[in-house]
Amino acid sequence: MRVLIIGAGASGMMAALTAARSGHEALLFERQSRVGRKLAATGNGRCNITNTGAAVSRYHGEDPDFARGALEALPVADTLGIFRGIGLLTREEYGGRVYPLSNSANSVTDTLRFALEAEGVRLVSGDRVRALRREGSGFALSTESGAHVTGDAAIVACGGMAGEKLGGGKDGYELLRAFGHTRTALYPALAQINTAPEFPRALKGVKADCAMRLMRSRETLAESSGEALFTETGVSGPAAFDLARTASTSGGELTLSLDLLRGLGFGEVLGYLRSRVENAPQLTAGELFIGAVPNRLARMLAKYAGLRQDAPASGLDARALKSLAAAAGGFALPVRGTEGFGTAQVTAGGIKTAEFDPATMQSRLVPGLYACGEVLDIDGDCGGFNLQWAWSSGFLAGRLL
Numbered sequence: 001m002r003v004l005i006i007g008a009g010a011s012g013m014m015a016a017l018t019a020a021r022s023g024h025e026a027l028l029f030e031r032q033s034r035v036g037r038k039l040a041a042t043g044n045g046r047c048n049i050t051n052t053g054a055a056v057s058r059y060h061g062e063d064p065d066f067a068r069g070a071l072e073a074l075p076v077a078d079t080l081g082i083f084r085g086i087g088l089l090t091r092e093e094y095g096g097r098v099y100p101l102s103n104s105a106n107s108v109t110d111t112l113r114f115a116l117e118a119e120g121v122r123l124v125s126g127d128r129v130r131a132l133r134r135e136g137s138g139f140a141l142s143t144e145s146g147a148h149v150t151g152d153a154a155i156v157a158c159g160g161m162a163g164e165k166l167g168g169g170k171d172g173y174e175l176l177r178a179f180g181h182t183r184t185a186l187y188p189a190l191a192q193i194n195t196a197p198e199f200p201r202a203l204k205g206v207k208a209d210c211a212m213r214l215m216r217s218r219e220t221l222a223e224s225s226g227e228a229l230f231t232e233t234g235v236s237g238p239a240a241f242d243l244a245r246t247a248s249t250s251g252g253e254l255t256l257s258l259d260l261l262r263g264l265g266f267g268e269v270l271g272y273l274r275s276r277v278e279n280a281p282q283l284t285a286g287e288l289f290i291g292a293v294p295n296r297l298a299r300m301l302a303k304y305a306g307l308r309q310d311a312p313a314s315g316l317d318a319r320a321l322k323s324l325a326a327a328a329g330g331f332a333l334p335v336r337g338t339e340g341f342g343t344a345q346v347t348a349g350g351i352k353t354a355e356f357d358p359a360t361m362q363s364r365l366v367p368g369l370y371a372c373g374e375v376l377d378i379d380g381d382c383g384g385f386n387l388q389w390a391w392s393s394g395f396l397a398g399r400l401l
Contacts, residue, residue, distance in 0.1 A: 002027065003400065004141055004151035006129050007172065008035035010387055011373025011394035012157030013112045018398025020119035027149060028121050029141070031128035031167065036109035038159065038166040042345065042387070047105030049083070050076050050391065051384035052096035058385045060245060061353060061377040062184060069358035070392035079391045086115040097384050132175045139368065153368045155397050160347030160374040161186050168341060172375035176351050179366045183351045184377050187248035188344035190241040193256055194234040195333035199300055203230035206294050207237065211262035214243045215255040222246040225262060235333070241382040244338045245348045254335035260293050260328050269325040281314035288313055288324065301327045346386050350377040361397035372397040
């Protein structure tokens with residue numbers, strides 16, 4: 001059987017590799033000049049290829065349970081087995097995150113590329129697929145250069161809107177909509193949360209370990225914890241990425257609240273401040289938290305609490321210390337949305353999964369047509385979950401069941 005695979009990202013490469021190993025002739029089409037550009041940029045160039053905690057509960061969409069079939073067909077252990085088999089060594093880090101031992105995303109793309117070559121997958125790169133249609137009992141596609149190629153089955157693995165500079169776009173949605181498929185609304189996910197800039201701008205480049213809540217009035221919509229990175233326009237980093245989907249899809253006035261001394265209650269923080277004043281009365285209000293949080297953040301907490309940063313600590317009354325303690329536990333920033341698809345790592349939303357069979361990834365509308373990866377309405381949490389979805393769904397689609 002000749003299989004046409006459109007998109008040479010993570011899911012497309014896994015689909016092509018699986019199809020070839022199943023004895024099929026695999027043709028892989030990529031509009032970029034080289035494969036896996038978005039993959040090579042993930043994890044700050046390190047590529048968080050999977051997470052040992054991958055489970056349906058870490059995925060989102062109209063029907064997150066749709067991911068179950070793929071995750072069971074290719075669980076994490078088997079995914080790592082495939083990568084070991086093609087020469088990629090890995091290591092597990094905090095939170096179940098798995099990275100290449102080389103610490104380089106290029107190791108992932110290169111070993112996949114070598115494996116595709118070894119299995120005889122024919123790669124057509126730098127030529128965008130403009131149309132995919134039925135031709136007899138199979139499919140035909142046309143490319144921008146005018147090429148016309150036919151096949152017995154087709155797998156759409158074009159990804160989503162996220163990472164536009166690295167190949168994200170609407171191609172996959174349009175190809176599938178031509179066959180009658182429909183999609184949900186699209187939102188940026190795993191993206192920076194933009195906030196009122198007064199405090200973040202002065203903290204640009206500062207990193208802090210914190211607990212984070214996305215609030216609407218007093219209601220907590222979502223929460224996460226981990227590293228936060230302050231930027232000129234808001235908060236980035238893994239903890240913020242986990243909340244970005246909710247920030248994108250929720251209406252109303254939202255607030256991002258950071259607990260910068262997570263694990264410590266208000267009373268413990270207040271006790272810490274009192275001991276600092278007692279043991280080091282020469283400090284200023286802006287210096288009291290130095291040793292607990294980064295220096296610039298310590299000074300900013302004094303400003304946030306309404307205190308002069310240079311006010312002598314020895315002169316602070318009980319009310320001032322309580323304001324400082326409250327600032328550390330509830331550093332609240334009004335949300336102004338998220339960064340767009342240009343810098344987002346993942347798309348929330350996509351082609352409706354109800355139109356596909358979760359046991360095979362085959363279209364319920366068009367026999368022989370498959371889809372996998374980000375083009376479908378499944379997205380995962382930050383930490384390797386989205387790439388595991390790509391590997392698993394691409395593997396299942398490539399089996400052509």
